[in-house]
Amino acid sequence: MSFIKYGSVEEYKIEFDYSSIHILVDSNTKKHCLPKLPASLTEQANIIIVKSGEMHKTIDSAKMIWEKLSNKNADRKALMICLGGGMVGDLGGFCAGTYKRGIKYIQIPTTLLSMVDSSIGNKTGIDLNGIKNLVGLFYPPQVTIIDHRFLVTLSSRQILNGYAEIIKHSLIAKEETLFDQIFEKDLLKCEPEKLIPLNIEIKSQIVDQDPLEQNSRKWLNFGHTVGHAIEAQAMQKGIDMLHGEAIIIGMMIELELSTAKLGFPQDLRNKIIDWIKDNYRIDADWIKSEAKRLLNFMKNDKKNHEKRTLFSLLKSKGDCIENVECDDKLILQTLQRHRKW
Ligand SMILES: NC(=O)c1ccc[n+]([C@@H]2O[C@H](COP(=O)([O-])OP(=O)(O)OC[C@H]3O[C@@H](n4cnc5c(N)ncnc54)[C@H](O)[C@@H]3O)[C@@H](O)[C@H]2O)c1
Incomplete structure:
Protein backbone atom coordinates (compact mmCIF):
# COMPACT_ATOMS: atom_id res chain seq x y z
CA MET A 1 0.00 0.00 0.00
CA LEU A 154 -5.84 25.52 -13.56
CA SER A 155 -8.72 27.05 -15.53
CA SER A 156 -12.28 27.00 -14.14
CA ARG A 157 -13.06 24.33 -16.70
CA GLN A 158 -10.30 22.11 -15.29
CA ILE A 159 -11.50 22.72 -11.74
CA LEU A 160 -15.03 21.65 -12.72
CA ASN A 161 -13.48 18.65 -14.45
CA GLY A 162 -12.14 17.57 -11.06
CA TYR A 163 -15.45 18.25 -9.34
CA ALA A 164 -17.02 15.52 -11.48
CA GLU A 165 -15.20 12.87 -9.44
CA ILE A 166 -15.92 14.78 -6.21
CA ILE A 167 -19.65 14.65 -7.05
CA LYS A 168 -19.30 10.93 -7.75
CA HIS A 169 -17.65 10.36 -4.35
CA SER A 170 -20.39 12.40 -2.65
CA LEU A 171 -23.09 10.22 -4.24
CA ILE A 172 -21.54 6.82 -3.52
CA ALA A 173 -20.18 7.58 -0.02
CA LYS A 174 -22.24 6.23 2.84
CA GLU A 175 -21.49 9.28 4.99
CA GLU A 176 -23.25 12.56 4.26
CA THR A 177 -20.47 15.08 4.96
CA LEU A 178 -19.13 15.55 1.44
CA PHE A 179 -22.59 15.70 -0.16
CA ASP A 180 -23.72 18.28 2.41
CA GLN A 181 -20.69 20.42 1.67
CA ILE A 182 -21.32 20.67 -2.08
CA PHE A 183 -24.96 19.84 -2.94
CA GLU A 184 -26.83 22.72 -4.61
CA LYS A 185 -23.77 24.97 -4.29
CA ASP A 186 -22.02 26.93 -7.00
CA LEU A 187 -18.99 24.64 -7.27
CA LEU A 188 -16.63 27.37 -8.42
CA LYS A 189 -17.33 29.19 -5.17
CA CYS A 190 -16.40 26.18 -3.01
CA GLU A 191 -12.82 25.73 -1.79
CA PRO A 192 -11.56 22.54 -3.45
CA GLU A 193 -8.42 22.31 -1.32
CA LYS A 194 -10.62 21.78 1.75
CA LEU A 195 -12.44 18.88 0.07
CA ILE A 196 -9.36 16.95 -1.07
CA PRO A 197 -8.58 14.98 2.15
CA LEU A 198 -12.18 13.76 2.55
CA ASN A 199 -12.29 12.63 -1.09
CA ILE A 200 -9.02 10.77 -0.69
CA GLU A 201 -10.38 9.13 2.44
CA ILE A 202 -13.58 8.02 0.67
CA LYS A 203 -11.70 6.59 -2.30
CA SER A 204 -8.98 4.97 -0.17
CA GLN A 205 -11.51 3.20 2.05
CA ILE A 206 -13.24 1.70 -0.97
CA VAL A 207 -9.93 0.71 -2.60
CA ASP A 208 -8.55 -0.82 0.61
CA GLN A 209 -11.59 -3.10 0.91
CA ASP A 210 -11.23 -4.39 -2.63
CA PRO A 211 -7.87 -3.38 -4.15
CA LEU A 212 -8.20 -5.46 -7.34
CA GLU A 213 -11.80 -4.48 -8.13
CA GLN A 214 -13.50 -7.80 -7.61
CA ASN A 215 -16.65 -6.29 -6.10
CA SER A 216 -17.12 -3.09 -4.05
CA ARG A 217 -14.37 -1.09 -5.82
CA LYS A 218 -16.68 -1.16 -8.83
CA TRP A 219 -18.79 1.48 -7.02
CA LEU A 220 -16.15 3.95 -8.14
CA ASN A 221 -17.27 3.23 -11.69
CA PHE A 222 -20.62 4.94 -11.12
CA GLY A 223 -21.11 7.17 -14.19
CA HIS A 224 -18.13 5.61 -15.93
CA THR A 225 -19.72 2.93 -18.13
CA VAL A 226 -21.60 5.62 -20.04
CA GLY A 227 -18.91 8.25 -19.36
CA HIS A 228 -16.04 6.25 -20.82
CA ALA A 229 -18.12 5.50 -23.93
CA ILE A 230 -18.84 9.22 -24.35
CA GLU A 231 -15.19 10.12 -23.79
CA ALA A 232 -13.99 7.54 -26.32
CA GLN A 233 -16.56 8.57 -28.92
CA ALA A 234 -15.77 12.27 -28.41
CA MET A 235 -12.09 11.47 -28.96
CA GLN A 236 -12.88 9.61 -32.20
CA LYS A 237 -15.01 12.48 -33.47
CA GLY A 238 -12.43 15.09 -32.51
CA ILE A 239 -14.83 16.72 -30.00
CA ASP A 240 -13.19 18.69 -27.22
CA MET A 241 -14.42 16.94 -24.09
CA LEU A 242 -12.58 16.39 -20.81
CA HIS A 243 -12.69 13.17 -18.79
CA GLY A 244 -14.72 14.75 -15.99
CA GLU A 245 -17.17 16.29 -18.45
CA ALA A 246 -17.85 12.87 -19.98
CA ILE A 247 -18.26 11.42 -16.50
CA ILE A 248 -20.69 14.17 -15.48
CA ILE A 249 -22.95 13.29 -18.42
CA GLY A 250 -22.39 9.60 -17.68
CA MET A 251 -23.58 10.15 -14.10
CA MET A 252 -26.73 11.97 -15.18
CA ILE A 253 -27.62 9.14 -17.56
CA GLU A 254 -26.73 6.48 -14.98
CA LEU A 255 -28.89 8.28 -12.41
CA GLU A 256 -31.80 7.75 -14.79
CA LEU A 257 -30.83 4.10 -15.18
CA SER A 258 -30.62 3.92 -11.38
CA THR A 259 -34.25 5.03 -11.12
CA ALA A 260 -35.33 2.59 -13.83
CA LYS A 261 -33.46 -0.43 -12.44
CA LEU A 262 -33.17 0.16 -8.70
CA GLY A 263 -35.81 2.75 -7.85
CA PHE A 264 -33.47 5.64 -7.04
CA PRO A 265 -35.89 8.40 -5.84
CA GLN A 266 -36.97 10.58 -8.76
CA ASP A 267 -37.21 13.80 -6.74
CA LEU A 268 -33.65 13.64 -5.53
CA ARG A 269 -32.46 12.53 -8.95
CA ASN A 270 -34.05 15.56 -10.60
CA LYS A 271 -32.58 17.91 -8.00
CA ILE A 272 -29.11 16.44 -8.53
CA ILE A 273 -29.41 16.70 -12.33
CA ASP A 274 -30.61 20.33 -12.08
CA TRP A 275 -27.74 21.19 -9.74
CA ILE A 276 -25.23 19.60 -12.12
CA LYS A 277 -26.68 21.47 -15.08
CA ASP A 278 -26.49 24.76 -13.18
CA ASN A 279 -22.76 24.19 -12.78
CA TYR A 280 -21.76 22.66 -16.11
CA ARG A 281 -22.23 23.94 -19.63
CA ILE A 282 -21.24 20.99 -21.80
CA ASP A 283 -21.97 20.90 -25.48
CA ALA A 284 -23.20 17.33 -25.86
CA ASP A 285 -26.19 17.52 -28.17
CA TRP A 286 -24.47 14.94 -30.37
CA ILE A 287 -24.99 12.17 -27.80
CA LYS A 288 -28.57 11.42 -28.85
CA SER A 289 -27.66 10.72 -32.46
CA GLU A 290 -24.62 8.62 -31.45
CA ALA A 291 -26.56 6.39 -29.07
CA LYS A 292 -25.93 3.16 -31.02
CA ARG A 293 -22.20 3.78 -31.25
CA LEU A 294 -22.07 4.62 -27.55
CA LEU A 295 -23.83 1.35 -26.80
CA ASN A 296 -21.13 -0.49 -28.76
CA PHE A 297 -18.42 1.14 -26.66
CA MET A 298 -20.30 0.11 -23.51
CA LYS A 299 -20.44 -3.47 -24.72
CA ASN A 300 -16.63 -3.39 -24.94
CA ASP A 301 -16.27 -2.11 -21.39
CA LYS A 302 -13.79 -4.24 -19.48
CA LYS A 303 -16.16 -4.46 -16.51
CA ASN A 304 -18.59 -6.63 -18.50
CA HIS A 305 -18.97 -10.38 -18.19
CA GLU A 306 -20.39 -12.82 -20.73
CA LYS A 307 -21.46 -10.03 -23.08
CA ARG A 308 -23.79 -8.48 -20.49
CA THR A 309 -23.56 -4.68 -20.19
CA LEU A 310 -22.94 -4.02 -16.52
CA PHE A 311 -23.23 -0.83 -14.50
CA SER A 312 -22.61 0.37 -10.96
CA LEU A 313 -25.89 2.08 -10.12
CA LEU A 314 -27.41 3.76 -7.08
CA LYS A 315 -30.34 2.33 -5.14
CA SER A 316 -30.28 5.49 -3.05
CA LYS A 317 -27.61 8.03 -2.21
CA GLY A 318 -24.75 6.17 -0.52
CA ASP A 319 -26.04 2.77 -1.60
CA CYS A 320 -24.26 1.71 -4.78
CA ILE A 321 -24.80 -1.72 -6.32
CA GLU A 322 -22.24 -3.19 -8.69
CA ASN A 323 -22.84 -5.46 -11.71
CA VAL A 324 -26.36 -4.24 -12.53
CA GLU A 325 -27.24 -5.44 -15.99
CA CYS A 326 -29.13 -3.11 -18.31
CA ASP A 327 -30.50 -4.33 -21.62
CA ASP A 328 -29.79 -2.58 -24.91
CA LYS A 329 -33.32 -1.23 -25.22
CA LEU A 330 -33.23 0.56 -21.86
CA ILE A 331 -29.76 1.99 -22.52
CA LEU A 332 -30.71 3.26 -25.98
CA GLN A 333 -34.00 4.72 -24.76
CA THR A 334 -32.27 6.54 -21.92
CA LEU A 335 -29.59 7.97 -24.20
CA GLN A 336 -32.05 9.01 -26.89
CA ARG A 337 -34.82 10.30 -24.68
CA HIS A 338 -32.56 12.48 -22.71
CA ARG A 339 -33.27 16.16 -22.39
CA LYS A 340 -30.92 18.65 -23.97
CA TRP A 341 -27.64 18.71 -22.09
N1 LIG B 1 -6.02 5.79 -12.49
C1 LIG B 1 -7.24 6.10 -12.08
O1 LIG B 1 -7.75 5.55 -11.11
C2 LIG B 1 -8.00 7.18 -12.79
C3 LIG B 1 -9.17 7.72 -12.23
C4 LIG B 1 -9.81 8.77 -12.87
C5 LIG B 1 -9.30 9.26 -14.06
N2 LIG B 1 -8.18 8.71 -14.58
C6 LIG B 1 -7.59 9.22 -15.82
O2 LIG B 1 -7.16 10.56 -15.58
C7 LIG B 1 -7.13 11.24 -16.83
C8 LIG B 1 -7.77 12.61 -16.63
O3 LIG B 1 -7.00 13.33 -15.69
P1 LIG B 1 -6.90 14.92 -15.74
O4 LIG B 1 -8.26 15.49 -15.84
O5 LIG B 1 -6.03 15.34 -14.64
O6 LIG B 1 -6.28 15.16 -17.18
P2 LIG B 1 -4.85 15.65 -17.71
O7 LIG B 1 -3.75 14.96 -17.03
O8 LIG B 1 -4.94 15.53 -19.19
O9 LIG B 1 -4.82 17.19 -17.27
C9 LIG B 1 -5.74 18.11 -17.79
C10 LIG B 1 -5.02 19.30 -18.44
O10 LIG B 1 -4.48 20.13 -17.40
C11 LIG B 1 -3.10 20.40 -17.67
N3 LIG B 1 -2.47 20.60 -16.36
C12 LIG B 1 -2.15 19.65 -15.45
N4 LIG B 1 -1.77 20.25 -14.30
C13 LIG B 1 -1.82 21.59 -14.49
C14 LIG B 1 -1.57 22.71 -13.67
N5 LIG B 1 -1.26 22.60 -12.38
N6 LIG B 1 -1.73 23.95 -14.21
C15 LIG B 1 -2.13 24.10 -15.50
N7 LIG B 1 -2.41 23.07 -16.32
C16 LIG B 1 -2.26 21.82 -15.82
C17 LIG B 1 -2.64 19.21 -18.45
O11 LIG B 1 -1.51 19.50 -19.24
C18 LIG B 1 -3.86 18.93 -19.32
O12 LIG B 1 -3.85 19.79 -20.43
C19 LIG B 1 -7.85 10.38 -17.83
O13 LIG B 1 -6.89 9.73 -18.62
C20 LIG B 1 -8.55 9.37 -16.96
O14 LIG B 1 -8.76 8.14 -17.63
C21 LIG B 1 -7.53 7.70 -13.98
Missing part, protein backbone atom coordinates in the same frame (compact mmCIF):
# COMPACT_ATOMS: atom_id res chain seq x y z
CA SER A 2 1.35 3.41 -0.93
CA PHE A 3 0.90 6.43 1.30
CA ILE A 4 -0.19 10.02 0.94
CA LYS A 5 1.77 13.09 2.01
CA TYR A 6 0.18 16.51 2.19
CA GLY A 7 2.24 19.66 1.98
CA SER A 8 4.63 21.64 -0.07
CA VAL A 9 6.57 19.80 -2.77
CA GLU A 10 9.40 22.25 -2.21
CA GLU A 11 10.08 20.67 1.14
CA TYR A 12 9.79 17.07 -0.02
CA LYS A 13 12.89 14.94 0.39
CA ILE A 14 13.13 11.50 -1.17
CA GLU A 15 13.49 8.99 1.61
CA PHE A 16 14.74 5.94 -0.22
CA ASP A 17 17.66 4.90 -2.44
CA TYR A 18 17.60 5.46 -6.15
CA SER A 19 20.21 5.42 -8.90
CA SER A 20 18.74 8.12 -11.17
CA ILE A 21 15.65 10.34 -11.32
CA HIS A 22 13.34 10.73 -14.31
CA ILE A 23 10.57 13.30 -14.13
CA LEU A 24 7.64 12.86 -16.51
CA VAL A 25 5.79 16.07 -17.37
CA ASP A 26 3.49 17.20 -20.14
CA SER A 27 3.86 20.50 -21.93
CA ASN A 28 1.67 22.33 -19.38
CA THR A 29 3.09 20.82 -16.21
CA LYS A 30 6.60 21.49 -17.52
CA LYS A 31 5.68 25.16 -17.62
CA HIS A 32 3.50 25.53 -14.51
CA CYS A 33 4.58 22.80 -12.12
CA LEU A 34 8.19 21.77 -12.76
CA PRO A 35 9.56 25.12 -11.54
CA LYS A 36 7.89 24.46 -8.18
CA LEU A 37 9.95 21.31 -7.53
CA PRO A 38 13.14 21.83 -5.52
CA ALA A 39 16.19 22.57 -7.67
CA SER A 40 18.05 19.83 -5.80
CA LEU A 41 15.68 17.39 -7.50
CA THR A 42 15.27 18.88 -10.96
CA GLU A 43 18.97 19.62 -11.52
CA GLN A 44 19.91 15.97 -11.31
CA ALA A 45 16.83 14.69 -13.16
CA ASN A 46 16.22 13.52 -16.70
CA ILE A 47 13.10 15.44 -17.75
CA ILE A 48 10.82 13.48 -20.07
CA ILE A 49 8.16 15.53 -21.84
CA VAL A 50 5.01 14.06 -23.30
CA LYS A 51 2.43 16.03 -25.28
CA SER A 52 -0.57 17.01 -23.15
CA GLY A 53 -4.05 15.55 -23.58
CA GLU A 54 -5.82 12.22 -23.43
CA MET A 55 -5.01 11.48 -27.09
CA HIS A 56 -1.40 10.99 -25.97
CA LYS A 57 -2.13 8.36 -23.31
CA THR A 58 -1.03 5.79 -25.85
CA ILE A 59 1.43 3.02 -26.54
CA ASP A 60 3.46 5.46 -28.71
CA SER A 61 3.99 7.74 -25.71
CA ALA A 62 4.82 4.73 -23.54
CA LYS A 63 7.41 3.57 -26.09
CA MET A 64 8.95 7.03 -26.15
CA ILE A 65 9.22 7.00 -22.34
CA TRP A 66 10.69 3.47 -22.17
CA GLU A 67 13.26 4.52 -24.79
CA LYS A 68 14.18 7.72 -22.93
CA LEU A 69 14.72 5.66 -19.78
CA SER A 70 16.79 3.13 -21.65
CA ASN A 71 18.87 5.80 -23.45
CA LYS A 72 19.83 7.18 -20.03
CA ASN A 73 20.73 3.67 -18.87
CA ALA A 74 18.06 3.75 -16.18
CA ASP A 75 18.48 0.60 -14.10
CA ARG A 76 16.07 -1.13 -11.74
CA LYS A 77 16.85 1.37 -8.97
CA ALA A 78 15.83 4.30 -11.15
CA LEU A 79 13.01 6.51 -9.88
CA MET A 80 10.22 8.01 -11.95
CA ILE A 81 8.30 11.06 -10.77
CA CYS A 82 4.95 11.64 -12.48
CA LEU A 83 4.28 15.36 -12.29
CA GLY A 84 0.92 16.06 -13.85
CA GLY A 85 -2.75 15.27 -14.07
CA GLY A 86 -4.34 11.87 -14.53
CA MET A 87 -2.94 11.48 -18.01
CA VAL A 88 0.68 11.80 -16.88
CA GLY A 89 -0.03 9.75 -13.74
CA ASP A 90 -1.68 6.87 -15.59
CA LEU A 91 0.90 6.82 -18.38
CA GLY A 92 3.94 7.34 -16.15
CA GLY A 93 2.78 4.77 -13.61
CA PHE A 94 2.24 2.28 -16.42
CA CYS A 95 5.74 2.88 -17.81
CA ALA A 96 7.28 2.65 -14.33
CA GLY A 97 5.44 -0.61 -13.69
CA THR A 98 6.61 -2.21 -16.90
CA TYR A 99 10.13 -0.83 -17.44
CA LYS A 100 12.60 -3.55 -16.39
CA ARG A 101 9.64 -5.28 -14.70
CA GLY A 102 9.03 -2.33 -12.44
CA ILE A 103 10.90 0.66 -11.04
CA LYS A 104 9.84 2.86 -8.12
CA TYR A 105 7.73 5.90 -8.82
CA ILE A 106 6.14 8.87 -7.09
CA GLN A 107 2.84 10.51 -7.99
CA ILE A 108 2.67 14.30 -7.76
CA PRO A 109 -0.84 15.11 -9.02
CA THR A 110 -1.29 18.64 -10.33
CA THR A 111 -4.99 18.76 -11.31
CA LEU A 112 -7.98 18.61 -8.98
CA LEU A 113 -9.13 15.41 -10.68
CA SER A 114 -5.80 13.69 -10.15
CA MET A 115 -5.57 14.86 -6.50
CA VAL A 116 -8.99 13.51 -5.53
CA ASP A 117 -9.08 10.47 -7.76
CA SER A 118 -6.58 9.22 -10.32
CA SER A 119 -3.44 9.36 -8.15
CA ILE A 120 -5.18 7.24 -5.49
CA GLY A 121 -5.80 3.53 -5.85
CA ASN A 122 -2.81 2.30 -7.89
CA LYS A 123 -4.47 1.98 -11.29
CA THR A 124 -2.17 2.82 -14.18
CA GLY A 125 -2.70 2.38 -17.89
CA ILE A 126 -3.03 3.59 -21.43
CA ASP A 127 -5.80 3.74 -24.02
CA LEU A 128 -5.66 1.45 -27.05
CA ASN A 129 -7.54 1.76 -30.35
CA GLY A 130 -9.75 4.40 -28.80
CA ILE A 131 -10.74 2.20 -25.85
CA LYS A 132 -10.05 3.82 -22.51
CA ASN A 133 -7.50 2.22 -20.19
CA LEU A 134 -7.54 -1.03 -22.16
CA VAL A 135 -3.96 -1.90 -21.20
CA GLY A 136 -2.65 -1.33 -17.71
CA LEU A 137 -1.72 -2.66 -14.32
CA PHE A 138 -2.29 -2.12 -10.64
CA TYR A 139 1.04 -0.68 -9.55
CA PRO A 140 1.40 1.37 -6.36
CA PRO A 141 3.64 4.44 -6.16
CA GLN A 142 6.03 4.80 -3.22
CA VAL A 143 4.19 7.93 -2.19
CA THR A 144 1.60 10.37 -3.52
CA ILE A 145 2.33 13.99 -2.68
CA ILE A 146 -0.66 16.33 -2.50
CA ASP A 147 0.25 19.99 -2.84
CA HIS A 148 -2.93 21.95 -3.57
CA ARG A 149 -0.96 25.02 -4.62
CA PHE A 150 -0.67 23.47 -8.08
CA LEU A 151 -4.39 24.21 -8.53
CA VAL A 152 -3.81 27.96 -8.96
CA THR A 153 -2.82 27.64 -12.62
